[in-house]
Amino acid sequence: MLAVGTAPSFVEVDYRPLTRSDVVEGQETLRARFQAEGYLYFPRALDASTVEPVLRDMLSVLGPHIRWDDSAGSPILAGEPFFESDPLWDRLYPKVQALESLHRLFHRCEVQRLMELVAGPDVFVYPMKMARVAAPRKLGFETPPHQDAFSHHAGPTMAGIWIALHDADEAMGRLTILPGSHAGGVRPVFQAQGVGGVQCEIYPGETLWHVSDVTAGDVIIFHSQTVHRAQPNVDKQRVRLSVDTRFCDYGAPVFSTNLEPHHAWRIPELDWEYVYRDWHARDLCYYWQDYPGLF
Ligand SMILES: O=C(O)CCC(=O)C(=O)O
Numbered sequence: 441m442l443a444v445g446t447a448p449s450f451v452e453v454d455y456r457p458l459t460r461s462d463v464v465e466g467q468e469t470l471r472a473r474f475q476a477e478g479y480l481y482f483p484r485a486l487d488a489s490t491v492e493p494v495l496r497d498m499l500s501v502l503g504p505h506i507r508w509d510d511s512a513g514s515p516i517l518a519g520e521p522f523f524e525s526d527p528l529w530d531r532l533y534p535k536v537q538a539l540e541s542l543h544r545l546f547h548r549c550e551v552q553r554l555m556e557l558v559a560g561p562d563v564f565v566y567p568m569k570m571a572r573v574a575a576p577r578k579l580g581f582e583t584p585p586h587q588d589a590f591s592h593h594a595g596p597t598m599a600g601i602w603i604a605l606h607d608a609d610e611a612m613g614r615l616t617i618l619p620g621s622h623a624g625g626v627r628p629v630f631q632a633q634g635v636g637g638v639q640c641e642i643y644p645g646e647t648l649w650h651v652s653d654v655t656a657g658d659v660i661i662f663h664s665q666t667v668h669r670a671q672p673n674v675d676k677q678r679v680r681l682s683v684d685t686r687f688c689d690y691g692a693p694v695f696s697t698n699l700e701p702h703h704a705w706r707i708p709e710l711d712w713e714y715v716y717r718d719w720h721a722r723d724l725c726y727y728w729q730d731y732p733g734l735f
Contacts, residue, residue, distance in 0.1 A: 613673035
């Protein structure tokens with residue numbers, strides 16, 4: 441049983457922009473920055489045309505509840521707001537999970553090259569891929585501060601990769617990072633409202649967070665122990681859609697629950713058979729089955 445705690449107040453938080461990285465800086469510099477700050481932010485690492493099919497496919501299954509709005513330049517909410525694990529989300533999410541484009545994005549060469557910068561030349565991409573729907577008018581249900589090392593039972597060589605599918609500004613629930621927080625190990629956690637349902641401790645004085653507006657194709661890679669969270673979506677209508685997964689150096693221990701589709705543990709029809717049933721190419725189906733580092 442997790443202790444139930446109260447969310448820290450972020451009123452006093454001081455925000456600075458994410459430190460920008462570029463692959464041309466070279467692996468040594470980027471690794472040193474990753475070790476110092478616990479994350480790497482690559483603005484426009486991917487072409488907008490690379491992420492656009494994922495956005496389009498997500499919108500095709502999220503409609504009519506969420507649709508693209510040209511004047512807003514972003515997805516907007518058409519009906520009542522919902523968050524991860526609400527009944528409507530549970531009905532829509534299996535269809536999102538079944539999108540071949542969502543899974544395939546993380547196996548593209550240019551994405552793997554970014555992962556290799558921190559994991560080395562032989563990368564294992566976790567089969568569990570996540571899609572985030574940060575809806576407005578759901579204050580308090582945003583992703584609370586957490587470390588993926590806890591939620592994914594992962595060691596220090598696992599990392600997260602988060603990809604923006606469209607431009608998102610301050611009002612839309614941006615991902616924010618507590619720089620350097622990976623250095624102190626895995627923190628105690630308590631039960632919390634919001635995506636994931638678990639929050640880690642934030643220590644006194646940890647008031648400087650990094651955050652930036654993002655553009656379609658921006659990539660953030662973070663250490664498994666880096667504390668991160670989403671800001672509340674305080675817009676009236678606009679929805680932030682993004683995708684993320686985890687990866688590690690091939691052979692590193694991976695906890696068995698990461699081999700399931702995201703939320704398969706609570707949505708009965710959501711399994712790999714369901715996810716793979718309409719895929720055009722089969723090369724990525726069950727690619728993870730013989731992974732040697734399972735526990
Ligand atoms: O995008 C979000 O709201 C949460 C992302 C996240 O927590 C993660 O990728 O670990």
